[in-house]
């Protein structure tokens with residue numbers, strides 16, 4: 001429930017007018033929106049409307065600034081920071097086709113956090129080049145997170161209508177946030193509700209050569225009593241391989257949660273994301289959407305956080321070895 005003061009609609013209209021230049025971009029992403037506040041606008045358009053320069057974009061981060069403010073945008077669950085203070089919901093910063101977007105809601109929250117800008121001593125310029133690149137951070141490693149399905153492909157669907165693609169994206173983004181905050185360089189095959197072909201996921205892994213490719217799914221079975229998490233590793237690999245090491249760490253972490261663990265396995269089918277990737281690769285099935293009690297558990301945000309924490313801990317442990 002939101003109680004809004006009367007000036008908000010006017011501010012909203014003004015803001016809307018400022019960002020009207022990006023109608024086409026919005027139309028492209030409108031299929032993901034629910035209400036007008038959930039609509040997304042390009043970070044560059046927001047920067048312009050708020051009197052900020054887009055100093056830097058790349059490395060998964062965009063920096064917007066003026067004489068008094070620095071706004072950092074970390075897509076895919078990293079969130080937005082205004083002068084060092086976290087603003088809004090991390091999932092409101094996202095990337096589509098290489099460009100950073102934010103929701104209108106977040107843009108308004110950022111606007112409200114900004115300090116008044118000092119008058120410029122010289123006309124503001126849009127600098128494409130970064131004068132002082134940030135110091136390279138020591139990273140624990142690179143992890144490519146692969147949320148299963150997406151877009152037109154819902155994956156498994158529970159009797160309640162809950163879709164695998166939504167559940168796995170939530171857990172993926174939450175895991176990413178936790179890993180990124182602990183120094184892991186996190187990449188995605190998808191960080192929003194889009195369809196990504198399996199071969200594109202494999203190609204990204206093979207091009208990036210991360211320390212781990214981790215595919216996240218939820219299971220389904222005609223047998224409604226089937227339950228538990230399962231961790232799959234490539235069939236061709238030995239038990240001493242890095243994939244097996246990561247897989248064992250994830251099995252162990254998931255075993256400590258409420259769900260039954262079905263352990264580390266190889267799949268009877270040729271899972272392309274495991275068999276065709278040339279880096280360490282693991283696929284985790286979080287549990288069964290077809291098991292009524294387990295579906296309820298998987299649907300709970302609290303349990304999703306615990307899954308993400310378990311996965312993150314396991315991945316950190318694997319990377320540190």
Ligand SMILES: [Zn+2]
Nearest residue numbers: 148155217218
């Ligand atoms: Zn799946």
